[in-house]
Amino acid sequence: MDTSLFSQALSQEPLLQVQNMSRFYGERIGCRNVSFQLWPGEILGIVGESGSGKSTLLRCLAALDQPSEGEIQLADGGQWLDVPALPEPKRRALMRRAWGIVHQNPRDGLRMGVSAGGNIGERLMDAGERNYGEIRRVARDWLARVEIDPDRIDDLPRHFSGGMQQRLQIARVLVSEPRLVFMDEPTGGLDVSVQAKLLDLLRALVRDMGIAAVIVTHDLAVARLLTDRLMVMKDGVVIEQGLTDQVLDDPQHAYTQLLTSAVLV
Amino acid sequence: MTEAQTISGADPHYNYGYLDEQTKRMVRRALLKAVAIPGYQVPFGSREMPLARGWGTGGIQITAALIGPSDCLKVIDQGADDTTNAVSIRNFFARVTGGRTTQKTAEATIIQTRHRIPEKPLRADQILVYQVPQPEPLRKLEPSEVETRNMHAWEEYGLMQVRLYEDIARFGHVATTYAYPVMVNERYIASPTPIPKFDNPKMDMMPALQLFGAGREKRVYAIPPFTRVRSLDFEDHPFTVQSWDKPCELCGSRLSYLDEVIVDDHGARIFVCSDTDYCEERRQDGEGA
Amino acid sequence: MDMIRVNGVSKSFTLHNQGAATLQVLEGIAFAAGAGECLILQGESGAGKSTLLRLLYGNYKCTRGEILVRHDEQWIDIATAQARTILEIRRFTLSYVSQFLRVIPRVSTIDIVSGPLLARGVGAEIAARRAGDMLSRLNIPPRLWGLAPATFSGGEQQRVNIARSFIAHTPIMLLDEPTASLDAANRDVVIELINEARKSGVCLVGIFHDEAVRQMVATARFDILTAKQPEAA
Numbered sequence: 151m152d153t154s155l156f157s158q159a160l161s162q163e164p165l166l167q168v169q170n171m172s173r174f175y176g177e178r179i180g181c182r183n184v185s186f187q188l189w190p191g192e193i194l195g196i197v198g199e200s201g202s203g204k205s206t207l208l209r210c211l212a213a214l215d216q217p218s219e220g221e222i223q224l225a226d227g228g229q230w231l232d233v234p235a236l237p238e239p240k241r242r243a244l245m246r247r248a249w250g251i252v253h254q255n256p257r258d259g260l261r262m263g264v265s266a267g268g269n270i271g272e273r274l275m276d277a278g279e280r281n282y283g284e285i286r287r288v289a290r291d292w293l294a295r296v297e298i299d300p301d302r303i304d305d306l307p308r309h310f311s312g313g314m315q316q317r318l319q320i321a322r323v324l325v326s327e328p329r330l331v332f333m334d335e336p337t338g339g340l341d342v343s344v345q346a347k348l349l350d351l352l353r354a355l356v357r358d359m360g361i362a363a364v365i366v367t368h369d370l371a372v373a374r375l376l377t378d379r380l381m382v383m384k385d386g387v388v389i390e391q392g393l394t395d396q397v398l399d400d401p402q403h404a405y406t407q408l409l410t411s412a413v414l415v
Numbered sequence: 416m417t418e419a420q421t422i423s424g425a426d427p428h429y430n431y432g433y434l435d436e437q438t439k440r441m442v443r444r445a446l447l448k449a450v451a452i453p454g455y456q457v458p459f460g461s462r463e464m465p466l467a468r469g470w471g472t473g474g475i476q477i478t479a480a481l482i483g484p485s486d487c488l489k490v491i492d493q494g495a496d497d498t499t500n501a502v503s504i505r506n507f508f509a510r511v512t513g514g515r516t517t518q519k520t521a522e523a524t525i526i527q528t529r530h531r532i533p534e535k536p537l538r539a540d541q542i543l544v545y546q547v548p549q550p551e552p553l554r555k556l557e558p559s560e561v562e563t564r565n566m567h568a569w570e571e572y573g574l575m576q577v578r579l580y581e582d583i584a585r586f587g588h589v590a591t592t593y594a595y596p597v598m599v600n601e602r603y604i605a606s607p608t609p610i611p612k613f614d615n616p617k618m619d620m621m622p623a624l625q626l627f628g629a630g631r632e633k634r635v636y637a638i639p640p641f642t643r644v645r646s647l648d649f650e651d652h653p654f655t656v657q658s659w660d661k662p663c664e665l666c667g668s669r670l671s672y673l674d675e676v677i678v679d680d681h682g683a684r685i686f687v688c689s690d691t692d693y694c695e696e697r698r699q700d701g702e703g704a
Numbered sequence: 705m706d707m708i709r710v711n712g713v714s715k716s717f718t719l720h721n722q723g724a725a726t727l728q729v730l731e732g733i734a735f736a737a738g739a740g741e742c743l744i745l746q747g748e749s750g751a752g753k754s755t756l757l758r759l760l761y762g763n764y765k766c767t768r769g770e771i772l773v774r775h776d777e778q779w780i781d782i783a784t785a786q787a788r789t790i791l792e793i794r795r796f797t798l799s800y801v802s803q804f805l806r807v808i809p810r811v812s813t814i815d816i817v818s819g820p821l822l823a824r825g826v827g828a829e830i831a832a833r834r835a836g837d838m839l840s841r842l843n844i845p846p847r848l849w850g851l852a853p854a855t856f857s858g859g860e861q862q863r864v865n866i867a868r869s870f871i872a873h874t875p876i877m878l879l880d881e882p883t884a885s886l887d888a889a890n891r892d893v894v895i896e897l898i899n900e901a902r903k904s905g906v907c908l909v910g911i912f913h914d915e916a917v918r919q920m921v922a923t924a925r926f927d928i929l930t931a932k933q934p935e936a937a
Binding site: 277 | 574650
């Protein structure tokens, strides 16, 4: 056993720190007083029913929405970036370099009129890659990694099945090797068997690349298979959080007990 | 017509140069800003002109704002000085300024153009005015004006490169042959308007001032003299210009941009210079057939 | 050298959706287990053996008391440790072997078994070879390696799970009836694996319903109901 591995891992700083973050829509509460930390390589799941505030939270974290109160800080080269206060250019640069967002509907994350290779290559070209052959090589490599035949590199995503589109979206996001990935119901619209394969793929990629991820899902089975830690939300508030298997197997809060007893996980 | 012609006196029913002085000042202010930020699209209050938008109203307003009594104007359309549109615009300015016009590139101080840059290299004392139908090079890729402005502002040009990538993936080469996007001064991507990509290299480090006007889209932009203009490409698929197997049928030039012309009812075709002034001058100098 | 020290551990469950009924399952549990030991948890059915094992793993939340685990030359209290610390401990120090295989469907058997090695950075080729060796030993024929275990029999699934658990020894292994429902030949292989692990210095804490198996693996026993200190076997 290599002990230096984990002592190193434990000494790391968190990647993301959230302190008492709230988002109000007028009188209505989007989410309230959310606090947590996310470390590199960790997968955090956010579960709850529709309207529980999980998507609002995700949007704030991904800087797609502004919190009304509280702090969201991202570690960046030894300093803390105040995410909601980031100036637009910095925010957009981070979104291209450090962040990735996987949408529930692949159509929201893909350019449907651009070939699979172009979709994967865009972030590389954004980052200044100007060698066509190299872009093709990386795109083929990524197609293979997400289990799409590399010979389909010039096909349009609209000719792909739903599961393939979702895998293509994941390749498009991960190709720039982001440190942090946000996923909103990544397996949402897919068949159960396709979901399973995708989950395994995601887990392997995240493990290999050491990416931290925040995954919003209403599916507790997905949460169990994919996440390390879990936050349970209800009415905009985090009512329970902890190790995923602990929260699911020994839920403390009445609502979590109800949630876990309602389905087989 | 080979000599500069002078028309004595402008039509007294119009202000000099057709536009009122306030409008000229407004256009000039926009142009100054455009020159200060090479390649950046500056909005301006485009006016109604006595011809339909899309027929060169942007270029005409720039010319009208710049032209003075000492200027000599050349107008080209598809490289030619003798097409209807070129003749009409030249006559228009002759009437509203009483100034000189010419068909000779070397004689002109202002050259208003659509579709071409003259073959003869331009000088520092000349201004090239482009008529621009669509100033936004990102428009075909991104329909939102707000988003394209952001993309320019934050220099997010990956998408433009994606377009070239898609061309190569589909056709084996970049199939865009006109309005081929350029990077101006290593900062803004601009559309060179519908000139053939053959003319793109002429824009780079050109001694003359290049001004672009889009009347319908209400934008002007500029490339100041001696500015770096780079056609986008890939390292392993470098930018190239069109070439022809045969020289110009009339003047024998192998260096100019050629148009295909059908010469009889049997479909016989020849290739001749698109720049009529250049071709004529070469023939007078004893070149060619 | 002690690897686990349990002090005054209690566990109760509050069932909010059943009139907030409280079940007191464990009370004042205390014991220790060391490297090279195999401690058997005893007690009649329903005494809370599995609950205790799950508490040790951090799968259940400890109501009171401390569960100290030696991790990276430090004592860490599972009862109060942060989630990510527990994950680190599970990755390197503490593993849990149950008779149930819980994996993502459609993943091949060989990939499942080599997973723990990959997670520690072992190369894919070496990991696959060692996974193959382990599967052979547990009598899973190579023709099944490329298939997902969802279609396997209960016993086969259980052996896949054991292969995965024993392929990479952690210093502490928690065993929840790993030999239940295995045939005699395979049961003997598992006993062999357990004893090999123990001799290599692993600290094992386990539940075995079969007294014959207990006798073959135990170095110490702890009775939950009498809550006595472990006595040597």
